[in-house]
Amino acid sequence: MTRIEKIFKRVNEIGADCFVSFDNSDMLYFTQADSEGILLIIEQKTFIFANKLSYDSIINQKPHAEVIQALHGVKSLQEYLIENKIHSIALDLKSTSAFNLETLRKNFEIKDATDFSKQIRIIKEQSEINSIKRAALIARNAFTKVYSMIKIGISEKELQGELDYQMVKHGAQKSAFETIVASGVNTSFPHHKPTDKKIEDGDFLMIDFGACVDGYNSDCTYTFLVGKRTDEERDFYNALFYAQTFAREFIAPNRTKAKDIDKRARDELAKYGLDKYFIHSTGHGVGLDIHELPNIDLSNDTLIVPNMVFTIEPGIYIPGKYGVRIEQTILVKENDVEILGYAPFMEII
Amino acid sequence: MTRIEKIFKRVNEIGADCFVSFDNSDMLYFTQADSEGILLIIEQKTFIFANKLSYDSIINQKPHAEVIQALHGVKSLQEYLIENKIHSIALDLKSTSAFNLETLRKNFEIKDATDFSKQIRIIKEQSEINSIKRAALIARNAFTKVYSMIKIGISEKELQGELDYQMVKHGAQKSAFETIVASGVNTSFPHHKPTDKKIEDGDFLMIDFGACVDGYNSDCTYTFLVGKRTDEERDFYNALFYAQTFAREFIAPNRTKAKDIDKRARDELAKYGLDKYFIHSTGHGVGLDIHELPNIDLSNDTLIVPNMVFTIEPGIYIPGKYGVRIEQTILVKENDVEILGYAPFMEII
Structure with missing residues (x-):
């Protein structure tokens, strides 16, 4: 049809x-x-x-x-x-x-x-998948340029400006949404707007961004530990990293429901007593709109089937302290999922 | 109150x-x-x-x-x-x-x-006016950097990327809206989205942009004649330049109605037989939203009073050929109007 x-x-x-x-x-x-x-x-x-x-x-x-x-x-x-x-x-x-x-x-x-x-x-055609993949690749390549600029003393807004610029330079029509760059205590606000705050030694640094190509969007979040870090911060980060990884790996096309993915992330965080800090849903569909179906949340019975594209992005935020979110956009295939625009986990030393 | x-x-x-x-x-x-x-x-x-x-x-x-x-x-x-x-x-x-x-x-x-x-x-307080002025100044300063880059062979998207980057670098929270850079036949579309098209000798070049500061926006459009130009193009440009200038100078605070400003621009263009190409209204209010009240259009009886902020932006567009729009954001004062973020008329040779 x-x-x-x-x-x-x-x-x-x-x-x-x-x-x-x-x-x-x-x-x-x-x-x-x-x-x-x-x-x-x-x-x-x-x-x-x-x-x-x-x-x-x-x-x-x-x-x-x-x-x-x-x-x-x-x-x-x-x-x-x-x-x-x-x-x-x-x-x-x-x-x-x-x-x-x-x-x-x-x-x-x-x-x-x-x-x-x-x-x-909610079910993407091949041409749509191609556009989203291109958007994700452009965002990734743009980020590679920005990654090398991250250092103590650079401001949130400088990183935001450079990233937006690099995405357009690499072929994006525009940024998919208002790029988030948050550092230190600002990472405790999930939707922080970049300020002139400079990156400090020991900060968490959260960058949430995407490119738009042919009207189709990509969406991705990295969180880094910049410079010195405590064991507590390291454990906090690792717990979220596991939750994101396990939620993604849990997906069995044609068998898993959206709500079960959300529950898998929450269950993992509960092992560390951190689920109370996970204050949003695990993900959302991505396409012509940056937020579309399916919602990956506890109330959604939708069955996950091939050619859906959505994010897996658990995040934990301790008020007044810091937060961590890791987000990937994934494509559901026949037997597994493909991560779009993935760059490996990186730390800033 | x-x-x-x-x-x-x-x-x-x-x-x-x-x-x-x-x-x-x-x-x-x-x-x-x-x-x-x-x-x-x-x-x-x-x-x-x-x-x-x-x-x-x-x-x-x-x-x-x-x-x-x-x-x-x-x-x-x-x-x-x-x-x-x-x-x-x-x-x-x-x-x-x-x-x-x-x-x-x-x-x-x-x-x-x-x-x-x-x-x-619709009536701005002093703190709001200050924010809009800052936004307009930032946009203007950012544009000064971009102006020196305009040359034959640079693409619409390169100019868009640089302008957005410079606005954030100069202190904008973000661009006020999706920056328009149009050249050649693309200037005949009032809301063109920038492409990889390169600026060619003899092109019209239209740049519509603004900065956002404290949530408040600025809005401004320049149209340039790049390189060689015909008398016809020159006359077309001049007619619009007059229409914009006369519409602005026509404003008498507490006496002029919004619809009369629109009519003044239209009447001027009619002298040259160009009013049929003026297919939008003469302006719109600017503030926390990029489009707010008052609408400067033929059906609006609103009296223009001090501390309103709106655009004056007649534009004429010949399908398949080219278009010209000149836009300023103005602040209505007690006895006259102030142009916000004005840069003088400039040509690219």
């Missing part, structure tokens, strides 16, 4: 006449146009409603869709739907604004299609 | 018990916390509902709010509101997802508070 056939099968199942998405990742997925607009799918037909700003750019990309100039956004969409005798719309409520929902509800019956497209996008 | 008093006055006027926002710019504005969470305001009291991931980081920022650990996101918020006998919620429908609206609607009456906070944020 084509992507369009897959989504419309589900739209049919809930008795809707069409699928509408305001999510630009959906537009890229179903039409190959990387821009802003409203996506409409009716049976086998795909349409993009584009404003004047993006119209020419979309046409130039030769998308798999009819492009309609929409001078008044959602109002233009409405007029088209009324003309074409559409009565009900399948909508992803998470990627639709309340404003657009309220506007459309006045004229159409709304059917809940939340996560429909994300559930299709 | 404080920011909180201003928003609650409007919430009171529509008869709601509280204000809820899922917009992280609102959270930063009302609490000073730069993170992710749900903002709740009840009378003079401000709350942030934070998940485990962002909780410590928010606490560490000592926000002007009580921080509540919300393990289940909007569900945790709901429980709190029910316990505190809240019946009606004022919601900005544009920054709320349809999913959250539908969830909250089950237990509460929803009152439409769309743009309430944006209408308060």
Whole structure:
């Protein structure tokens, strides 16, 4: 089945006449146009409603869709739907604004299609896997350049700036997300924003980054011990390293559920009494969005099957002290998993 | 009035018990916390509902709010509101997802508070103006470095990478948005994404960029004529240059309406028969969001008053050929306007 056939099968199942998405990742997925607009799918037909700003750019990309100039956004969409005798719309409520929902509800019956497209996008095609692999390789090569710059006295922001620069220089369209560089106590905040703080002797150093290629993202986190370290810090690091490794190696395609991977990481940390510091889920899908399905968390019954791509990234954070996170993006294959853009464990002395 | 008093006055006027926002710019504005969470305001009291991931980081920022650990996101918020006998919620429908609206609607009456906070944020305080000025200065200084690199043979992406790098190096938290570098025919797409295309002799070169400092953004576009140029290109450029200059100089604080600025730019271009190529509005507010109020467009009756900050950025785009946009961010003062981060008109020979 084509992507369009897959989504419309589900739209049919809930008795809707069409699928509408305001999510630009959906537009890229179903039409190959990387821009802003409203996506409409009716049976086998795909349409993009584009404003004047993006119209020419979309046409130039030769998308798999009819492009309609929409001078008044959602109002233009409405007029088209009324003309074409559409009565009900399948909508992803998470990627639709309340404003657009309220506007459309006045004229159409709304059917809940939340996560429909994300559930299709959860299984990657070969071309998508190739793009994610390229993104991971670019990120890895860029990091190799930055690795040699890490030393006591360089600041978080300097490393961030250099890494972002190197990723674009190596061929990334852009960074996949706002690069995190945290050192010392800042590593205790999972989503720290880089500051002018300089790397000090004895710091943990956490770098979370990814590249974006053809719209597809990679995602990876290294944590280093810089300079002198205590046995306590070493043990703390090792516990997390084991948890990440064992969670990954635990995956048996077509047999493991997402929640079991999460539990495996948590169980390992519990052996050291560190599970209470593991305050997020073990991972998330990666693709056109940096966070997509499957969520690797304790409540997710999803079976792990070939061609899923997701992160394994347990992390432990002691408030006021430090934190460690190690993250790899993996591709599920027939019998095992492949680590994308892997660089071996490294220490900074 | 404080920011909180201003928003609650409007919430009171529509008869709601509280204000809820899922917009992280609102959270930063009302609490000073730069993170992710749900903002709740009840009378003079401000709350942030934070998940485990962002909780410590928010606490560490000592926000002007009580921080509540919300393990289940909007569900945790709901429980709190029910316990505190809240019946009606004022919601900005544009920054709320349809999913959250539908969830909250089950237990509460929803009152439409769309743009309430944006209408308060439209008038900048001195500390906000200082941050935007710093952002504009950083962007300008970074650009000075990049300007000297512009030459025939350098690619759009090389210039983008260097400019982003220099902005962070000069003290930006990050780029304000995805930097646009377009050359040749690519300048005919207003929101072109940089490619490996090299700058050629005779190209137009368009660079649209900004820095982010303390969460506040700057926004600026230069268009250059690189190398040899025809009279037609020169006239095309000049027409736009006049339109931008005259639209800006037309502004009389407390007297001009937003729509009149837009009309002034359009009227100037019409003299040259070029108004049909001006396919977007003349500008937009700039602050914590890169696009906020006021919109400088033909339908906006908003009076321009001191301490508004917005862009003046007419642009003309001939499909398949080329385009020109010149953009400045300006601060409205008592009697005139101040250009933020201005660098003089420059040509590349």
